[in-house]
Amino acid sequence: MENIIYLDNAASTSVDPRVVEAMLPYFSQYYGNPSAIHPMGRLADEALETAREQVARLINCQPEEIIFTSGGTESDNLAITGVASACRGNHIITSEIEHHAVLEACHALVKKGFEITYLPVDRSGQVSAQDLQAAITPQTALVSIMAANNVIGTLQPIAEIGAICRKRGVFFHTDAVQMAGHLSVDVKRDNIDLLSLSGHKFNGPKGVGILFARSEIPLSPLILGGGQEAGLRSGTENVPGIAGLGVASEIAMAEMESEAKRLCKLRDDLINRILADIPGTCLNGHPGKRLPNNVNISFEGIEGEYFTKELSKQGICVSTGSACSSESHEAPYVLLAIGRERELANCSIRLSLGKMTTAEDVNKTVAAICSVAAKIRKQTRVW
Structure with missing residues (x-):
């Protein structure tokens, strides 16, 4: 769309044209069911296995450790509920700022007798490795800490957490939906046992993702049926989407380093100019250890949802935080967790940059934000 500046890439990205090209044949040319043994089925199955290898290279695992899912939410649920159902321990450790897919899965397990420890975060949004170490008990079955936060962009000390979990014999899951495809993710280097990612967060298609599950991990399926994906995710696979995810993974591997540098430069320019030009503003999240494309800023006296609507009139697409909870009208729980007062937490917007x-x-964007912020403050007489 002309005259639209899209800065909501944390919610969803455009599909790379090379990904679209890779997907098209599987809609109308190679449309067989990959479980079928005839030639059309074999061609579809070959696409799955090629994509499995491509995604495996992105995160440095074995192809057979990749389980294709419908996206990050399903992958998170399969990791948490799947391990909880298959293990003896009844204790799970997570953080206060996880995505709803993790938090709601944990809430559901409480009804089944599980104990959940929600680790606090510091003012920059990071979990303390020492707090994690102290929280582990003989009954701890799983630790689930996200690699990067979807609202404020803060990166977690995943390698340190992974080392602690491996030493203590506890399985470690990370929701890498925001990080994968943007920064290096290595499950072997960081001692990760389970990892979730979603294609539409790094210029792949919607409706497809993966759960990496290390081969030794006991896991019970959520979806029962024909036994696809090694019996861990029944249902006919989304072959076009999976083929697209594979190509998106290859593109990300080739381009993420240069793209991250480019986005970091734009991100820092955006942050510095907003903070310098508009009084009563503050950055949310870690100033340095954050995603290359994430900017989250609070504006005193300007309600975030109203701000996003006014910016939309200028053709600027931003959000107030997680797309999965944007209609809840509640103060962003992530900002409350890092110590922002409720009023200021409600006065935040997230701008997330992308390839375009x-x-x-x-x-x-800076000019529009300055103009709209001044207009709102003048109208409301709160500044």
């Missing part, structure tokens, strides 16, 4: 974001987009 340019320096000119940043210039226009």
Whole structure:
């Protein structure tokens, strides 16, 4: 769309044209069911196995350790509920700022007799490895800590957490939905046992993701049926989407380093100019250990949802935080967890950059934010 500046890439990204090209044949040319043994089925199955290898290279695991799912939410649920159902321990450790897919899965397990420890975070949004170490008990079956937060962009000390879990003999799951495809993820290096990612967060299609599960991990399926995906995720696989996810993974491997550098430069320029040009603003999240594309800022006296609507009138697409909870009208729980007062937490917006974001987009966005912020404050007489 002309005159639209899209800065909500943490919610969803555009599909890379190379990904679209890879997907198209599996809609109308190679449309067989991959479980069938005839030639059309074999061609579809070959696409699955090629994509499995491509995604495995992205996170440095074995192809057979990749389980294709419908996306990050299903992967998180399969990891948490699947391990909980298969293990003897009844204790799970997570953090206060996880995605709802993790938090709601944990809430459901409480009804089944599980004990959940929700670790606090510091003012930058990071979990303390020492707090984690102290929280582990003989009954701990799983630790689930996200790699990067979807609202404030803070990166967690995943390698340190993984080392602690491996030493203590506890399984470690990380929701890497926001990080995968943007920064290096290595399940062997970081001692990760289970990992979730979603294609539409790094220029792949919606409706497809993976759960990496290390081969030794006991896991019970959520979906029963024909036994696809080694019996861990029944149902005919989304072959076009999976083929697209594979190509998106290959592109990410080739381009993520240069793209991360480019986005970090744009991100820092955006942050510095907003904080310098608009009084009563503060950055949310870690100033340095954050995703290359994430900017989350609070504006005193400007309600976040109203701000996003006014910016939309200027053609600027931003959000107030997680797309999965944007209609809840509640103060962002992530910002409350890092110590922001409720009023200021409600006055935040998230801008997330992507492949299509340019320096000119940043210039226009800063000008629009300055103009709209001044207009709102003048109208409401609160500044």
